[in-house]
Amino acid sequence: MADRIRIENSFSQNAKVGWYLAKRDIKQANKWTTMLIVAVMTFTFLNLVVVSGILVGLIQGSEDAQKKYGIGDVIVSSFINRAYIENTSEITKIIKTIPGYKNHTVRFGGSARVESNYRSTLKPGEVRDGAGATFLGIDPVQEDSFSGVSKFVIRGSYLTPQDQDSILIGKNLLYEFTPIEAPGFQTLKNVSIGSRILVTSGSVSKEYYLKGILSSKVDEFDSSVVALDSEVRKMTGRTDLNASTIAIQLQPGSDPVAAKQFLLDSGVGTYARVQTAEEAFPKFLQDMKSTFNILGNAISGIGLIVASITIFIVIFVNAITRRRFIGILKGIGINRKAILYSYMYQAFIYAVFGITIGMAMTFLVIKPYFTAHPINFPFSDGILVATVTGTLLRGAILLVTTVIAGYIPAKIVIKQNTLSAILGR
Amino acid sequence: MISAKNLTKIFTSGDQTVVALNDLSFSVPEGQFLTVTGKSGSGKSTLLYQLGLLDLPTSGEVLIDGVDMVPMSENDRTMTRLNDLGYIFQDYAILPSLTALENTVVPLLMQGYSKEEAEIKAKKALEKVGLLDRMNNLPSQLSGGQQQRVAIARAIGHDPKIIFADEPTANLDSETSDQVIQTFIDLNREGQTIVMVTHEPEYAKLAHRTITMADGKIVSDIMNGQRH
Incomplete structure (x- = not known):
């Protein structure tokens, strides 16, 4: 023991x-x-x-x-009470000097009404088949290099720099893809590739051919009528090169907050709103x-x-x-x-x-x-x-x-x- | 070594009161083999539970080496059971999910031995009861007598001061019972103090001393000639 x-x-x-x-x-x-x-x-x-x-x-x-195809890592946009970004050309030059800069795209925006049966004779009480839309002007080469938007063309083909008379339409504007019949929500019916579409922005109207239909799951494209930037500027009465938004992509690993700060420190904040993607996401x-x-x-x-x-x-x-x-x-x-x-x-x-x-x-x-x-x-x-x-x-x-x-x-x-x-x- | 002093245990159920132990006093010196006999309901098992600190008396004292265990905390009583006491129950009470060796090892681990040390001590205990060759068997793979010997090995593995055995042969055939009793006698010859409750008069006689109980009282306390 x-x-x-x-x-x-x-x-x-x-x-x-x-x-x-x-x-x-x-x-x-x-x-x-x-x-x-x-x-x-x-x-x-x-x-x-x-x-x-x-x-x-x-x-x-x-x-x-949204980040990959629409907003990018940082987005420069016009102030809420302004239609465009002043000094867009200067700002674009500054953007290219951001540490970690990879790519950017300049977009021109306005509002427009699109109509598809405007050539038909309407019966008494009948309204035109039309819809309100964002009128988005792009440089097709620059935009495709930024967002690869051409791969979202589900029918028809993508724009070329020579397509002054053609547009792309987002699927949300077409009844075939968005078959919603609700008061106040209008879509275009009986539209196909090659159809003539009347686009009216303010008091200016022009007839375009539908070249392609977009489906990207990014509202930027799916609810827009997309045309060449020169066309949008012309239709919205803009004679300068001031854009509505400039979306910026950074190299992987770069800090968007630092990039935003760089732009603000460079004085971009005087002419436009600068936001990171996180800040720019829709509140909903x-x-x-x-x-x-x-x-x-x-x-x-x-x-x-x-x-x-x-x-x-x-x-x-x-x-x-x-x-x-x-x-x-x-x-x-x-x-x-x-x-x-x-x-x-x-x-x-x-x-x-x-x-x-x-x-x-x-x-x-x-x-x-x-x-x-x-x-x-x-x-x-x-x-x-x-x-x-x-x-x-x-x-x-x-x-x-x-x-x-x-x-x-x-x-x-x-x-x-x-x-x-x-x-x- | 262990003493009961005015030990009383009263069970109350509704209006009924049963005096299971009635003012018992006696001592068991070191090295003694004591058997407690009596008819069913005489209070012998109740006495064992009080002495073995498994239950608290209504009044009186249980002294081990002169220290009263009754006022101690549950934790201290558990520690005392672990370090100083060994138990052998009527139905073996070994753990079915543990092998013979593991059953014997558990209290040793609790005492603070390393696994290796505990296994060495457990093997010695199993060897003492002749079960070393079955140490890796689960209880379900052992006979009743072998299971009871595992229980004995577990009780002696940590070198307790006193072993309490509650009718250890009740569930065994006569041949196996003889072997188990012989094991107790051998342990006692090595100096182990044993308190055993039994119904069998012939086994009671093999101890140094036999206390006979009736109605919660000691009716006889005799020294057996066979061992002296």
Whole structure:
């Protein structure tokens, strides 16, 4: 008896014995039950990450498209109370000196009304088949190099610098692609490639041929009539070269905030509004993103509660059926904390396996799949937004919740009277 | 070494009151093999639970090495059970998910031994009860007698001051029971203090001393000639 160790039960000792018991309990547990619990944890994790990730991804896809094809990394636009950017030529020169500059496109904008059946004789009470639209003037070569807009021509062909009499029309203006019949919402019907379209801007009208139809999921193009910049300037009565917007792309890794600051420091802010893409996104996108985020978190929260209850029940049933053995352990001097830790470890192990499998599925299967096959949403190509940090955070939340869900039932059973537990009364 | 002083245990259920232990006082010196006998309901198991700190008496004292254990905290009582006491239950009470070796190792780990040290000590205990060759078997792979010997190995593995055995042969056939009792006798010969509850008069006689109980009282306390 001389070598008997008499020390207080420390945390590490309780933890060591708890781990020893937990490992053996899991090893001897029914494999199907263990697999089922791990599957519950995996699906809960996926519910936490994927559901909210897809909801946010629908908006993120739209923002990414806006950034890539419409706004760029930084956008210079006319002040709200002005129609154009003064000193556009000077500003363009400054833009090219931004550190990290990659590309830019100059766009001219105005408003116009387009009509397709203007040659028909109208019956009494009948109105012309027309729609209001943004009249967007571009340099076709520069714009295509910036946004690759030519690839969004789903019917017909893209503009060339010689196409003074041709236009492209966004699909939102055509009934064939946007079959909405609502008061105040007008679209063009019976329009095809080669159709004559009357464009009226202010008091100036001109007949154009429809050369192509655009479908880009970026409002900039899908709700616009696109013509050569010279045509738009002519139609809107502009004799200078002052543009409406200049979208700027930066080299990968460049800081848009720094680029914006560079432009402001160069005096561009005197003549125009300078915004990063984040600042220029339409507010409804930001609102939808927040709403979808809340919705995703609510769904994830419910999933988390379901998983917690599942683990609670599993551990509770496990502890109740082993009530006598818990009593025996206490009877032979095993500290109740060590027994408690053994159940918390079991919950921890289930959660770690579930989260690990869920992480692997997220980053090796689901995310690559959605990147390759985005969800075809009306205004975006939905992707899965799952950052490593965000995913780890959700994993940590699930882990903590699961361990707590394991702790509570074990605590309830362990605190019962030792002798009553041993004798099963 | 262990003493009961005016030990009383009263169970109350509704209006009914049962005096399970009625003002018992006695001592068990170090190295003694004491058996407690009596009819069912005489209070012998209740006595064992009080002495083994598994239950609290209504009044009185349980002294181990002169220290009263009754006022101690639950944690201190658990520590005392771990370090100083060993238990052998009627139905073995070994853990089904652990092998014979692992069952024996657990209290040693709790005492602070490393896994390697604990396994060495556990193997020694299993060897002492003749089960070293079955150390990697789960309880379900062992016979009743072998399971009871695992329980004995677990009880002696950490060198307790006193071993408590509650009718350890109740579920065993006579041949296996004899083997188990022989194990107790061998342990006692090595100096181990043992308090054993038994129904079997022939096993009771093999101990140094036998206390017979009835209605919660000691009706006889005799020294057995066979061992002296």
